[in-house]
Amino acid sequence: MSEASKSRRSFTDHALVQLTLMRMREFIREPEALFWSMIFPLALAAGLGIAFRNRPPEVLKIAAVTPRLAEALRQEKLLDVMQLPPQLAEQFVRTGKVALAAEPAADGSPNGSIVYRYDDTNPEGRQAKMLADQAIQRASGRQDPVTGSDQIMREPGSRYIDFLIPGLIGMGIMGNSMWGPGFAIVDARRKKLLKRIVATPMPKHYYLLSFLLWRMILLPVDVGVPLVFGAWVFGVPLRGSLMTLAGVSLLATLAFTAGGVLLASRVRTIEAGSGLMNLTMVPMWILSGVFFSSQRFPDLVQPVIKALPLTAAIDALRANMLQGAGLAQMAPQAGVLGVWLVVCFGLALRLFRWR
Amino acid sequence: MPGPMQEPQSKAALCVRNLRKAYKDVVAVNGVDLEVLSGECFGLLGPNGAGKTTTIEICEGLTEADSGEVEVLGLRWSSDAPALRQKLGIQLQDTQLAEKLTVLETLRLFRSFFHQGPGAEEAIRMVQLDEKRDARVGALSGGQKQRLALACALVGDPDLLFLDEPTTGLDPQARRQLWYLIEEFKAAGRTILLTTHYMDEAERLCGRVAIMDHGKIIAQGTPRELIASIGVEHVVEFSAGSSSLDLAGIGGMAGVRDVRGENGNVLLQVTELHRAVPALLNELGRQGVPLTELRTHSATLEDVFVHLTGRHLRDE
Numbered sequence: 001m002s003e004a005s006k007s008r009r010s011f012t013d014h015a016l017v018q019l020t021l022m023r024m025r026e027f028i029r030e031p032e033a034l035f036w037s038m039i040f041p042l043a044l045a046a047g048l049g050i051a052f053r054n055r056p057p058e059v060l061k062i063a064a065v066t067p068r069l070a071e072a073l074r075q076e077k078l079l080d081v082m083q084l085p086p087q088l089a090e091q092f093v094r095t096g097k098v099a100l101a102a103e104p105a106a107d108g109s110p111n112g113s114i115v116y117r118y119d120d121t122n123p124e125g126r127q128a129k130m131l132a133d134q135a136i137q138r139a140s141g142r143q144d145p146v147t148g149s150d151q152i153m154r155e156p157g158s159r160y161i162d163f164l165i166p167g168l169i170g171m172g173i174m175g176n177s178m179w180g181p182g183f184a185i186v187d188a189r190r191k192k193l194l195k196r197i198v199a200t201p202m203p204k205h206y207y208l209l210s211f212l213l214w215r216m217i218l219l220p221v222d223v224g225v226p227l228v229f230g231a232w233v234f235g236v237p238l239r240g241s242l243m244t245l246a247g248v249s250l251l252a253t254l255a256f257t258a259g260g261v262l263l264a265s266r267v268r269t270i271e272a273g274s275g276l277m278n279l280t281m282v283p284m285w286i287l288s289g290v291f292f293s294s295q296r297f298p299d300l301v302q303p304v305i306k307a308l309p310l311t312a313a314i315d316a317l318r319a320n321m322l323q324g325a326g327l328a329q330m331a332p333q334a335g336v337l338g339v340w341l342v343v344c345f346g347l348a349l350r351l352f353r354w355r
Numbered sequence: 356m357p358g359p360m361q362e363p364q365s366k367a368a369l370c371v372r373n374l375r376k377a378y379k380d381v382v383a384v385n386g387v388d389l390e391v392l393s394g395e396c397f398g399l400l401g402p403n404g405a406g407k408t409t410t411i412e413i414c415e416g417l418t419e420a421d422s423g424e425v426e427v428l429g430l431r432w433s434s435d436a437p438a439l440r441q442k443l444g445i446q447l448q449d450t451q452l453a454e455k456l457t458v459l460e461t462l463r464l465f466r467s468f469f470h471q472g473p474g475a476e477e478a479i480r481m482v483q484l485d486e487k488r489d490a491r492v493g494a495l496s497g498g499q500k501q502r503l504a505l506a507c508a509l510v511g512d513p514d515l516l517f518l519d520e521p522t523t524g525l526d527p528q529a530r531r532q533l534w535y536l537i538e539e540f541k542a543a544g545r546t547i548l549l550t551t552h553y554m555d556e557a558e559r560l561c562g563r564v565a566i567m568d569h570g571k572i573i574a575q576g577t578p579r580e581l582i583a584s585i586g587v588e589h590v591v592e593f594s595a596g597s598s599s600l601d602l603a604g605i606g607g608m609a610g611v612r613d614v615r616g617e618n619g620n621v622l623l624q625v626t627e628l629h630r631a632v633p634a635l636l637n638e639l640g641r642q643g644v645p646l647t648e649l650r651t652h653s654a655t656l657e658d659v660f661v662h663l664t665g666r667h668l669r670d671e
Contacts, residue, residue: 013466013467015467017467018464019464019467021460025456025460026455192449192451193452193453195417196507198417199415199416199440200440200469201441201469201470201511355417
């Protein structure tokens with residue numbers, strides 16, 4: 001009997017620990033994996049955050065033909081008025097350089113009728129017309145019967161970036177949890193490593209369990225990085241409890257990992273695996289409300305959309321982060337994720353091929 | 356496990372009876388009987404596609420047979436799979452281990468699957484990979500990868516070692532190094548079943564050999580017995596260039612058992628070299644045929660295979 005046999009074995013000698021360590025080593029020694037799962041989502045969030053940042057109210061460019069009109073229109077702060085000759089003003093409207101041109105009516109009527117040239121299918125044109133008309137009426141002495149005052153609301157939590165960050169977190173959990181195990185399994189099957197491993201006494205469920213464990217270890221990074229980035233750069237709020245957020249994220253990770261294992265349970269080539277992954281994930285990117293609300297789809301398909309795991313994950317994350325919802329309010333979403341987890345893992349165990 | 360372990364009933368480490376396996380239309384294994392004794396190195400020799408890998412994978416519990424019986428170390432796959440897995444060391448044909456792991460990490464992983472056996476470090480010493488201990492698997496040469504695969508088969512301190520084409524695709528030096536290791540395991544009293552399509556490998560490593568072709572075992576015994584069984588001790592091979600040759604005249608010479616013409620070469624199976632060669636030279640002189648090449652060798656397993664099937668081992 002050899003010297004090392006039957007000696008006391010440490011924690012790291014456990015098969016499940018060794019398998020999980022393998023997952024970790026393969027991940028951190030693959031620079032591309034690190035980039036696509038960590039840096040890319042951040043770059044996406046930054047890009048979209050900048051593109052859709054809340055700007056100060058926009059000033060509309062318009063043209064006026066006479067100095068008197070220009071003077072009257074400049075009273076409105078939201079209009080940027082250029083004084084132009086009539087022909088040029090008309091050309092500027094046509095080419096979209098100004099939203100509207102105001103000129104005295106051609107018939108030269110005594111009470112100073114005004115003609116507004118603008119495209120009524122363009123919201124900017126319609127808005128410019130309302131603002132311009134209001135400015136001219138006031139300059140001509142109109143008194144408003146009712147006075148109104150403005151209270152401006154630009155709170156964190158209702159901006160596009162606030163909507164986007166939970167969507168990106170959900171999308172990140174799905175992508176990482178499905179690609180990671182899916183790719184590793186197909187690759188190991190292709191290289192006959194799966195067959196070699198199943199020829200050892202390793203309990204088979206350890207292999208699949210190691211993927212769940214590794215995703216759980218990565219979860220704080222998967223969720224934490226975009227969360228901290230959103231809070232730090234854009235002030236995206238986290239109104240619910242962190243524990244609830246962790247719970248929802250964990251459930252989503254397990255469900256998607258099980259989905260990834262299921263998709264990879266019989267695939268033999270990377271190409272076929274990629275196709276299957278994209279076929280599953282791309283529709284969810286569109287339908288589940290990552291970038292825009294899923295409410296925009298017809299009522300008829302809403303039950304289907306609500307049953308998708310990504311919709312459930314994102315709805316729960318948004319409810320938690322933006323409205324501070326507790327676990328009780330997320331029961332339907334948690335239920336959807338739980339069903340996906342059980343069904344996918346059960347099917348994966350049944351369908352999985354080691355060679 | 357508590358309680359005394361029961362001693363296996365037979366001395367056979369592996370016992371296979373009337374094994375059959377078909378894939379769709381192809382019968383891969385067609386009624387194979389095998390017995391590997393404890394402590395011997397047994398070779399399954401045959402060309403590619405003979406059914407060697409299917410046979411060994413059924414013995415390894417990776418493929419299910421259509422019919423027949425397999426008893427490994429006195430246990431059966433149907434009832435004792437977990438216990439059996441602990442006792443077997445397996446090397447599969449062309450497995451690629453995880454490339455991002457180091458040699459040591461790979462062996463610690465495989466070691467973690469077994470209750471007992473040498474440590475990862477000791478396994479590395481056994482296959483002489485000490486210098487590559489911390490190298491990534493992806494950076495190893497073919498021979499080093501194969502030795503690592505061998506180490507993965509050894510970490511459970513197996514009672515029976517299955518090696519499927521352990522030297523296929525290696526350069527001659529790497530092959531000799533692997534042979535040396537396998538000879539060491541033999542010397543240490545391990546039981547080994549290996550498959551190969553190299554007759555020199557089987558002759559050098561195996562105490563007993565079964566020759567397999569088209570899913571059947573066509574001969575079985577020690578290499579010496581098998582070679583003796585064809586009644587031929589030597590093979591003379593010569594080439595007469597493009598000259599036309601009277602083969603019948605040569606076949607009629609004393610001590611010549613068989614004549615075979617083969618793309619310009621002529622193969623003679625002879626019993627007495629010292630009589631056959633002078634006779635051959637005389638006969639060629641009589642026919643006025645110039646000799647461009649002449650080789651002789653003692654009969655090998657390759658000649659046994661040619662004698663039994665009319666084909667060479669490497670023929671596809």
